Amino acid sequence: MTTRSEAMPGGASLPDPTAPLSPTGNLRRRVAISRLVDAAAMGAALIAVALLVGVAFTVLKRGISAISVDFLTSNQAEGGIANALLGTIEIVAIGALLAMPTGILTGIYLTEFAGPRSRSARALKLVLDLLQGLPTIIVGVVVFGLLVVPMQRETGFAGAVAYAIVMLPMIARASQEVLLLVPGSLREAADALGVDRWRSVLTVILPAAMGGIVTGAILAIARAAGETAPLLICNSIYNPTTVGLDPFQGVPSIPMYIFTTYDLPTETALTRAWGAALVLLTIILIANVGARVVLARSRAKMGI
Amino acid sequence: MYGLCAAAGLLTVLVLGEVIYQVAKGASPSISEFGLSFVFHTRWAPNFNMFGALAAIYGTIVSSFIAIAISAPLGIAIGLYMSLMAPPRVRTVVGPLVEMLAAIPSVIVGFWGVVVLAPFIAHHVEPFLHNVFGFIPLFGPPQTTGLSIFTAGVGLTVMVLPIVAALSRDLFLTVPQDLKDGAAALGATRWEIIRGVVLPTTVSGVAAATVLGLGRALGEAIAVTQMMGDGSGIHVNLFLPGNSLSSRIASEFPSPESKLHIPSLFYLALILLVIGLATSLLARMIASRFDVEKRLAR
Numbered sequence: 001m002t003t004r005s006e007a008m009p010g011g012a013s014l015p016d017p018t019a020p021l022s023p024t025g026n027l028r029r030r031v032a033i034s035r036l037v038d039a040a041a042m043g044a045a046l047i048a049v050a051l052l053v054g055v056a057f058t059v060l061k062r063g064i065s066a067i068s069v070d071f072l073t074s075n076q077a078e079g080g081i082a083n084a085l086l087g088t089i090e091i092v093a094i095g096a097l098l099a100m101p102t103g104i105l106t107g108i109y110l111t112e113f114a115g116p117r118s119r120s121a122r123a124l125k126l127v128l129d130l131l132q133g134l135p136t137i138i139v140g141v142v143v144f145g146l147l148v149v150p151m152q153r154e155t156g157f158a159g160a161v162a163y164a165i166v167m168l169p170m171i172a173r174a175s176q177e178v179l180l181l182v183p184g185s186l187r188e189a190a191d192a193l194g195v196d197r198w199r200s201v202l203t204v205i206l207p208a209a210m211g212g213i214v215t216g217a218i219l220a221i222a223r224a225a226g227e228t229a230p231l232l233i234c235n236s237i238y239n240p241t242t243v244g245l246d247p248f249q250g251v252p253s254i255p256m257y258i259f260t261t262y263d264l265p266t267e268t269a270l271t272r273a274w275g276a277a278l279v280l281l282t283i284i285l286i287a288n289v290g291a292r293v294v295l296a297r298s299r300a301k302m303g304i
Numbered sequence: 305m306y307g308l309c310a311a312a313g314l315l316t317v318l319v320l321g322e323v324i325y326q327v328a329k330g331a332s333p334s335i336s337e338f339g340l341s342f343v344f345h346t347r348w349a350p351n352f353n354m355f356g357a358l359a360a361i362y363g364t365i366v367s368s369f370i371a372i373a374i375s376a377p378l379g380i381a382i383g384l385y386m387s388l389m390a391p392p393r394v395r396t397v398v399g400p401l402v403e404m405l406a407a408i409p410s411v412i413v414g415f416w417g418v419v420v421l422a423p424f425i426a427h428h429v430e431p432f433l434h435n436v437f438g439f440i441p442l443f444g445p446p447q448t449t450g451l452s453i454f455t456a457g458v459g460l461t462v463m464v465l466p467i468v469a470a471l472s473r474d475l476f477l478t479v480p481q482d483l484k485d486g487a488a489a490l491g492a493t494r495w496e497i498i499r500g501v502v503l504p505t506t507v508s509g510v511a512a513a514t515v516l517g518l519g520r521a522l523g524e525a526i527a528v529t530q531m532m533g534d535g536s537g538i539h540v541n542l543f544l545p546g547n548s549l550s551s552r553i554a555s556e557f558p559s560p561e562s563k564l565h566i567p568s569l570f571y572l573a574l575i576l577l578v579i580g581l582a583t584s585l586l587a588r589m590i591a592s593r594f595d596v597e598k599r600l601a602r
Contacts, residue, residue: 037388044381045390045398051462052405055416062419078354094446105312107362111367113306114313124313126588127320133516133584135523135579138327141573144393145326163321172316197305219407220538226409229525259526262415275411283588288407292400 004090051213056285059277059304065277069194076252078270081276087251088280091156091235092225094247095163100217103168107213112201129170139165147234154237156251162230174216178209211298221286226280228255254280306382319391327577330570337414338562342571348552350561355568357575361544362538367528368521370457370542371464376514378461379468384498387476399473414530418451420586422531425458426450431545444541451533453546459531460524464517471513475506492557519583523576525550525562542596549576 074080106124114121139162147158182205190200206213231253238250245251253275261273306543334342338355386399430446437443446452479502487497503510524550534544534555549572560566 030493030496034495037495037498041381041385041389044369045385046376048382048402048465051465052401052408052538054420054460055408058416059412059429069592086478087433094411102312105309106316109309111311113309120313124316127317129588130581130584131320133519133523133587134323135525135550135580136387137523137525137553138323138573138577138580141330141553141570142323142326145330145570146322165323168316168319177470201305215496218505226407228409228411229550232554233557237446255409258411258415260531262411262418262530273415274523277415279584280409281412283360284407284409288400288404 012062014029040047056281059274059281062271063274063278064269064274067278071272071275072177072279076257079272081257081272081279083245084252084254084257084276086245087156087238088225088253088255088296090245090247091160091251091253092221093156094160095204095224096217097223098164099167099171099220101219102164103171103220104175104213106172108167108201108206109181110172110176111179112205113198116279128169128172131165132173134165135229136162136166136227137229137233140230143230143234150202151248154235154250156235156238156245156247156249156253159231159251159253160247160285162234163227165223166224166227166230167217170220170223173216174208174220175213178212179205181212182208211294215295215298218287218291218294222284222291226255226284228259231256296302306564324577327453327570331574334567334571335340335574338568338571342561343575344516348536349554350565350568353562353564354572355564357538357572359460359538360549360572361554361575362545363532364522364548364579365462366542367453367457367532367546367548368518370454371521372514372518374458374461374516374554375464376470379465379517380472380510380515382465382469383472383476385503388498388502389494402466402469403577404466405462406470408462410463410524410527411530413459413462414527417455417527417531421459422455424450425452426453430454434543441540442542444539444543445456446537446543447533447545449533449545451545452543453532453539454542456528456532456546456548457542459520459527463524463527464521468517468519471516472510475509475513475558476502476519479505479561508590512587515583515590516585519580519587520573522583523550523580525554529554549573549579 035255071080072085073082075083078235093243106128109243110121143158143162143165147161151158182186186204186208187200190204191197195204219245235250235253238252238256257276258280261276264270266272273300307580321480334355338345342355343357343361345354346358347354347356348359349355371381382402386395386402390398424588425444426448427450430443430450430452434445434446483501487501492500528548529551532548532551535545537546539546553569553572553576556565560569
């Protein structure tokens with residue numbers, strides 16, 4: 001078989017056109033390197049998936065024995081997590097109530113009212129980036145100075161405000177991105193009909209973007225629900241036997257329950273901490289999967 | 305409607321302003337007492353009224369760099385796999401799974417780190433590194449608990465990896481198909497396309513993604529508190545317990561021991577805030593300088 005290196009320089013003999021196209025030594029090495037890199041990249045992806053499965057499996061294996069109806073429905077004093085679960089739901093709900101209107105309206109402002117290259121839009125995007133990069137422990141410290149010091153006590157409300165600050169940039173960014181995906185022709189059609197901008201936002205643009213905005217909000221809420229650092233600073237002092245959930249007192253929560261229980265020396269406490277972790281992780285993963293389903297549906301509807 | 309939206313935007317800006325103001329205000333007693341020397345002192349002894357941030361700064365930076373040294377190559381490889389190599393069906397499964405890794409609450413990551421990761425590292429990884437690289441002082445004799453700066457760095461990978469992976473995947477997807485086709489038509493193998501076309505066109509974005517991941521690692525409090533083991537002082541040996549800015553705030557804020565304790569913790573928060581804002585700005589600068597801002601806008 002004539003190889004390329006022999007054929008080319010002298011030009012004496014042309015390569016045989018009927019010879020099978022098999023790689024020469026050099027190409028063989030290049031292909032081998034490429035395959036090697038492929039395998040390494042796949043290995044990296046496997047590591048990431050294995051990490052997720054590993055953590056989830058550990059939580060499941062160690063937590064499942066703690067789960068029972070009693071565990072979910074009785075108070076911390078009776079060895080359950082019912083009040084912590086309700087407390088987390090309460091804090092997250094108040095936080096979401098504060099963050100969602102602000103975040104979504106900020107997103108609308110960025111796409112519908114401020115010009116994309118305007119100074120205000122660019123400044124606002126910078127602020128959102130900075131807020132998003134803020135360590136959550138700092139958010140906790142800030143709310144401590146803002147609410148806990150003046151009110152003289154740690155409250156669930158302070159925790160909720162901290163959660164809201166964590167959620168706000170994520171919701172605003174997600175809303176902005178989804179609104180950018182709404183076809184410009186919809187806006188132009190509304191403009192051509194002489195509809196006011198605020199009216200076209202409410203009746204045309206928002207309905208089209210709703211699915212995506214909801215997804216972004218759910219993802220942000222799910223992310224905040226597991227945050228422990230702000231609660232540790234703003235809402236760590238509470239009566240573990242408390243049943244009432246007055247947001248202006250300390251409110252128990254699942255992340256704080258895990259954080260205060262995980263290094264207790266007894267086996268039952270450890271099992272309970274794993275059980276609480278299992279409950280929290282399940283809720284968060286279900287919210288994540290649910291949000292993705294909503295997103296896929298709304299994308300299909302918008303034809304993107 | 306316009307007014308309402310503008311007010312919401314303004315409120316968002318005010319939140320950031322309030323963050324900076326509150327941290328600076330809380331820290332001011334400590335700033336006026338210690339001044340800048342606070343940053344360069346190692347000793348932290350609240351009951352003797354001695355406060356120095358250097359050990360915590362050291363712990364923060366070292367653990368974050370361990371995390372980024374592991375997650376940057378892994379994350380970029382995962383990004384390449386999900387954008388260029390994996391078959392579409394695998395992509396739709398692996399992508400969300402990697403993103404879900406970021407959704408695991410840090411308290412659960414830390415819990416897992418203490419119970420599963422730390423013993424494994426203490427009994428297998430650290431002795432191995434000590435035996436092989438023991439001549440480097442970084443890899444000194446390991447502790448039995450496994451709670452160390454090294455363990456915290458490895459544990460942080462769980463949180464940093466999905467950020468780097470998702471961002472770099474999005475970046476690699478923006479490389480124009482024409483460029484890749486051109487390289488393929490010249491006979492380049494997949495690795496040559498990646499090295500010659502994909503990575504050079506996205507290098508700034510990849511750098512920005514890495515810096516954003518670093519920012520996440522620098523600020524993480526709870527998981528680090530759990531895994532780092534609350535040591536004091538600065539040790540070259542990575543296998544000893546340490547402390548980071550955020551873990552010190554998290555572990556000591558609820559139980560102050562002296563009058564200047566809380567202001568000093570606010571001072572630590574201020575240092576962390578400056579580092580955090582600087583990394584965010586750095587990531588933006590790297591990204592926008594090469595006009596890949598839009599690709600990073602997620």
